[in-house]
Amino acid sequence: MINLGTDTLKSFYMGYSINQNPVIYQNFTKKISPADSADISFITAANMQGNGTYLIKVFSSGNNDGYIRNDTASLVIINTAVEPVVNQANSINVMPNPFDETFRIEVTAETSEITRISIYEPAGRIVWEEKLPLIPGVNNLTITPDKMASGYYTLIIRGKTIYKVARLIKK
Numbered sequence: 001m002i003n004l005g006t007d008t009l010k011s012f013y014m015g016y017s018i019n020q021n022p023v024i025y026q027n028f029t030k031k032i033s034p035a036d037s038a039d040i041s042f043i044t045a046a047n048m049q050g051n052g053t054y055l056i057k058v059f060s061s062g063n064n065d066g067y068i069r070n071d072t073a074s075l076v077i078i079n080t081a082v083e084p085v086v087n088q089a090n091s092i093n094v095m096p097n098p099f100d101e102t103f104r105i106e107v108t109a110e111t112s113e114i115t116r117i118s119i120y121e122p123a124g125r126i127v128w129e130e131k132l133p134l135i136p137g138v139n140n141l142t143i144t145p146d147k148m149a150s151g152y153y154t155l156i157i158r159g160k161t162i163y164k165v166a167r168l169i170k171k
Contacts, residue, residue, distance in 0.1 A: 001014075003036055009032040018048070076122050103142075105141045105143060109137070115134050117141070149170070
């Protein structure tokens with residue numbers, strides 16, 4: 001935490017969320033002078049032991065700060081140290097990957113629902129998003145994201161009963 005303001009901070013609220021799950025808030029009572037910094041740690045630890053991609057957002061909250069946009073940090077962590085357990089019911093296939101302009105997603109759903117399909121850049125910013133319906137069984141969706149630069153991305157499919165993540169590479 002860095003105090004870029006002109007007042008000494010005596011306490012402040014911060015929160016974090018992982019993969020847009022409920023936010024964990026905490027009040028910190030550290031004294032931070034202007035232009036000084038301090039290490040902070042949340043009491044409620046995040047569980048990132050499983051294999052996968054974690055989109056983490058940390059932000060200040062309710063601090064009467066007029067500069068809210070400078071108070072958010074985003075980070076994407078891809079945990080590959082754990083061998084995944086292959087569960088065909090939870091699988092998602094992206095073809096081709098790497099892709100040029102268009103790719104196809106093959107995803108299995110258990111129920112009919114509207115899903116939000118999002119593509120995140122490594123810094124955690126959404127670069128493409130669309131709502132698409134899924135039906136029970138295997139779904140084949142063609143995705144043509146506009147104006148994406150070459151690089152690594154994270155694809156997240158999220159609905160009421162479905163949450164799937166895949167890594168993408170744009171040529």
